Amino acid sequence: MFTAAFEERIPVLLKGPTGCGKTRFVEYMAWRLGRPMSAAGKAGNGDAPSQALPVVTVACHEDLTASDLVGRYLLEGETTKWMDGPLTRAVKAGAICYLDEVVEARKDTTVLIHPLTDYRRLLPIEKRAQILEAAEGFLLVISYNPGYQSALKDLKHSTRQRFISLEFDYPPRGQEAEIIAHEAEVTDKVANDLARLGEKVRNLREHGLSEGVSTRLLVYTGKLIRKGIPPRVACQSAVVWSLTDDQEVQRTLEEVVSSIFE
Amino acid sequence: MFTAAFEERIPVLLKGPTGCGKTRFVEYMAWRLGRPMSAAGKAGNGDAPSQALPVVTVACHEDLTASDLVGRYLLEGETTKWMDGPLTRAVKAGAICYLDEVVEARKDTTVLIHPLTDYRRLLPIEKRAQILEAAEGFLLVISYNPGYQSALKDLKHSTRQRFISLEFDYPPRGQEAEIIAHEAEVTDKVANDLARLGEKVRNLREHGLSEGVSTRLLVYTGKLIRKGIPPRVACQSAVVWSLTDDQEVQRTLEEVVSSIFE
Amino acid sequence: MFTAAFEERIPVLLKGPTGCGKTRFVEYMAWRLGRPMSAAGKAGNGDAPSQALPVVTVACHEDLTASDLVGRYLLEGETTKWMDGPLTRAVKAGAICYLDEVVEARKDTTVLIHPLTDYRRLLPIEKRAQILEAAEGFLLVISYNPGYQSALKDLKHSTRQRFISLEFDYPPRGQEAEIIAHEAEVTDKVANDLARLGEKVRNLREHGLSEGVSTRLLVYTGKLIRKGIPPRVACQSAVVWSLTDDQEVQRTLEEVVSSIFE
């Protein structure tokens, strides 16, 4: 589906809970489509701007403005120099631009997203009175977490209907165990137990947990166990205390932990 | 009607839901009135500002200010240079200026719109203490979506009564099928099925859907089907998941999809 | 009354609904008082500031600040240059300054209006630590629409009691028909029908219409009819759709239209 969308240059919206692998999915697809994540661009010396990032990821937040994405003029000694923002770099390089949790961003990003997502594929750079046409490989991918969805922070329909949507959920137990075994370098037994824990915890979501446990936290737990931390202690730090401050819910979670790691 | 308004230079307000073709209508009318959309202005090199856009489209948003429309002074080395904004460029060039979802913009845009929409046809450029008279062909067109209308974001009567209004709705089924067939390059059968789907989904609007499906999403679905994605899977991504996060409503939509693509 | 106020230099507040001719009244009075609206000041070339506007009109809005009215320093190359704002230009030139919908402006405009409206007739220009005495012909005129009046946006009594007030309403039917006939260049029959329509629509104000139809919209309707648009279609665009988004109210308005243009 992502491949078809990419070939037709249809913008993609990824929906799903925290830590289920949306960012990794985008990077994986970029690699499959022949556009591997480059290690360049990580700065060595002070002043050279990063270059050639086929996947440009931006974690959006409440204070992110259009200028943060497009670029701005910077003073440099007595002259000013234009500095491309991450979206402009992606548009020029024909990279995939991934705006993570885009509903968090300020609304002036709308003016950038709309003309990039219809047949025009244009990025207006108002500060330079310029309109950039997106390079061949450019694709806009955004994500959002319907669990956070509220009247204030919902994606506007006029934005939303510019994307096809892919719904994500946590991986099934067997697959998650494999991921944990590989990433945390633990035995299959531990990995399986942690995947079972994940499954059980997510089924508790209606018992006061606003969000299930992410695969990432299960991997953290595995790593702590590998380091010699007793499993139940590791689960308490990386799962129970990380998920909730409510003592009632903590006790319920601890019982789930005890039922697996006796 | 638009032609009559244009000839009398009466400003036009387009009302209608998301993705029903308001932007395209403005561009089509500009073409019919002998003012084709120019491909110029798309930037090739870094510094040349775009020129001669007979339709200047601005997607308005909550942080759009009057300066974004009129222009501002920019530092360039040691001197400052005035840079016209999109509205000023339209006023000078005698272009149609289309402010999309104008109620979203900040209120200081009012000071610009009012004198441009009555017999004066003037654009005040306060920062230069200048008043520009609009060139012969200039016309202001704005749009807004009554579905979003609320106490906070309603168009003020003193603004609203400066425009004649055109109400838009989705195209009838036959016409929409033609559009889908042409844009997505699918067979008439698929296009007809998608147009039927659109019609049925829009009739569900009172069942928890705040907005009907746009023609654009139906075209996306067609493109995915042409790429070999099974129709029901394509509909799920491009229609069901894109319209709502509510699982109840998703199931209702999936039933509609199944009734057409068995 | 306005002439007496002008001769005594008593500031004037115009109250009345949208589009009933408050701006035109100010310009007409300026003309009658021997101070015709000059066509100068409309910019031909880029940099020359406009001059000699005996009526300076400013449409106020929520973001209008005192600096927008008084002026500000602008960077020009390496030096800064003071640029008078519209109120300062009016004070220096002895012009009438008309602040339209002044309650919309930010509250720091109060500091400017108060000393200009009592016996002092002074304009403080804080940024230059200067106090300007108003030239002989200067008069401050403001307007506001009591229909919008709310706790938040009401004119403060300490401001309000510095002005005498003139209440405006729509013109009586016969006079409005003359205006429509003259401005839209339509037959007396059409102009009369439109004036009757206006009268009837305004009587509906208690049936869900927050504001009556302006003379301007009736003139627009006349222009569309002259261009060959059928009267009922013209009324729908320029009156019904422009006044309301409520389908119930639209139907009521359409019946009023049908009762006049069968």
Place this chain on the structure above:
Amino acid sequence: MFTAAFEERIPVLLKGPTGCGKTRFVEYMAWRLGRPMSAAGKAGNGDAPSQALPVVTVACHEDLTASDLVGRYLLEGETTKWMDGPLTRAVKAGAICYLDEVVEARKDTTVLIHPLTDYRRLLPIEKRAQILEAAEGFLLVISYNPGYQSALKDLKHSTRQRFISLEFDYPPRGQEAEIIAHEAEVTDKVANDLARLGEKVRNLREHGLSEGVSTRLLVYTGKLIRKGIPPRVACQSAVVWSLTDDQEVQRTLEEVVSSIFE
């Protein structure tokens, strides 16, 4: 009382309704205390800052900041120049500084007012890391209108208890008639009628009028009558319409007008 306060340099708070003469009182007291209002400081040429104002009046508003009162650095070509604000000029010159409706100002003015109102008599100028000792004749006078008093805009007790208070009300009828006769240059008959009107209108305050009529508006009415406007018409503009938008209350006021000017 004011003289005693001035001699002891006790700061004074003036309380009272709009237009009852608080500003004039301050100017009169300054004159009586041998510190006449100077006509200097009104700018003739462009750049000379005003000087030597024994009464410095500042109309406070919601956006007035400490910098507006103390002063700021201004760019001038390539150098910056400090520009004293009105409060600093008063502190240096030993003038009376009158902050009108001080509760409207932003709260950072507190930091300025407090050390100026106790035994220290100091004005901190933070931007220059300087503390100015007030010159001998300096006195801070502030005003506020208890009619506007609300939870949000009330004077803080820690500020309020630094001032003695003088309550103002409209002048008694005979005295007000003299003022009107003198200022509007009307006959004693007209002046008396207007003073009676004022008295009656103020007694209506509990009938929906939030504020009584100011002496200023009565003077305006007198001026219009002297210009030949019929008294009842003059009263309608300068009193009825200026006091309220409520048609019910307007009718009550018109009856009061009719009972005096038959």
Place this chain on the structure above:
Amino acid sequence: MFTAAFEERIPVLLKGPTGCGKTRFVEYMAWRLGRPMSAAGKAGNGDAPSQALPVVTVACHEDLTASDLVGRYLLEGETTKWMDGPLTRAVKAGAICYLDEVVEARKDTTVLIHPLTDYRRLLPIEKRAQILEAAEGFLLVISYNPGYQSALKDLKHSTRQRFISLEFDYPPRGQEAEIIAHEAEVTDKVANDLARLGEKVRNLREHGLSEGVSTRLLVYTGKLIRKGIPPRVACQSAVVWSLTDDQEVQRTLEEVVSSIFE
């Protein structure tokens, strides 16, 4: 207690109502601890920053930011110059820094107060990427008025628990009479009457008075009486009108005044 806290360098929080002498207490303690209030630092000529203030007092307000306390860079001709704020000057000079009504300040002051109030005694100056160690004599003293305490403006526990607290109240009657006699230079009889008035008024606090009368206002009253103002008139200005705008409460206060000054 204050001496012990000073010797241990334990930060001190002063709690108490308006005008009960918190500021004077800090200055007195500084004097007792051998650090008299210097008269230097009061500016004589324009540019010399003040120096060597053993008690640095800052009246906090809603717009007070960390930069106001720490310092900032100022443009000076073509170069910039760092200007220490009052807190930095106190930290360097080893002075007592007294932040009056600290809850009013903006929250970025927290970052400054916390490391200064624990064992670290450090002031971070972010703008210079510098950390200052407090000089030997430095002590932070803050005050707040529990009478104003609300959900919004309460001191955070993580801040509050960094201070020991001293609760203040008005002085007992005999002591207050002595203060009044000394400061206002009135007879013991008058001073005693005023101290009795103070005591009675403060007992009315539950009858609609949100705050008792400060010693300062009683001193003002004494000064006015010494100047020849009749006692009841002086009390009305300096006590009754200064404490409340409520006519009911004013009458109650006037009765208290009459019971003492017949």
Place this chain on the structure above:
Amino acid sequence: MFTAAFEERIPVLLKGPTGCGKTRFVEYMAWRLGRPMSAAGKAGNGDAPSQALPVVTVACHEDLTASDLVGRYLLEGETTKWMDGPLTRAVKAGAICYLDEVVEARKDTTVLIHPLTDYRRLLPIEKRAQILEAAEGFLLVISYNPGYQSALKDLKHSTRQRFISLEFDYPPRGQEAEIIAHEAEVTDKVANDLARLGEKVRNLREHGLSEGVSTRLLVYTGKLIRKGIPPRVACQSAVVWSLTDDQEVQRTLEEVVSSIFE
């Protein structure tokens, strides 16, 4: 646990009440991990920025922005100079960066924390279009106080699930007595009494106390007692008045004090 997390470079979240020793814990762990708190970096002369802080602590507050953490350009004479913020210094030096009460910070810090807390370990410096890879020893540690937790200020799940969590509480009585004895240099008897007081006060938390007494305040009390202040007076200042303004609760606390220090 912290050691294991550090070795795996798993970010750590510390949860717990005010003054229970979270900051000290981070510093202790840094010391145990062979990275002692350096005394360098405390500025001696004016301009040298601090260097080599293996634990960089930032007390977060409502106005803390991403620029405060990452760094900014500063004007220096005619040129601009980049100044690293505390987070950037930690990332470069491989230090532990401790963000205290991170929920208080503005949301644009999210964009910094996210890529630093997953497998990427990257710090984007948007203003320089640069991405820094964290040095080997870098670890992000954040804290928050669940007692303050509210809908507005809760840590987002997408942030929270990037950390393992350690819950802190006050030390048990015996251990707390040792701390008090050591820090306040008091006898074991006094230290034990104070530890008992702490335990009793914390059990009162459901009786109107929103937060228990911190170990820090108990140490302060000890210091005052050592200075000769009678125990009950010392407790009143350092415990009772510091914990609450409520007179009811103060009396309850005083009874607890009396039951221990008769």
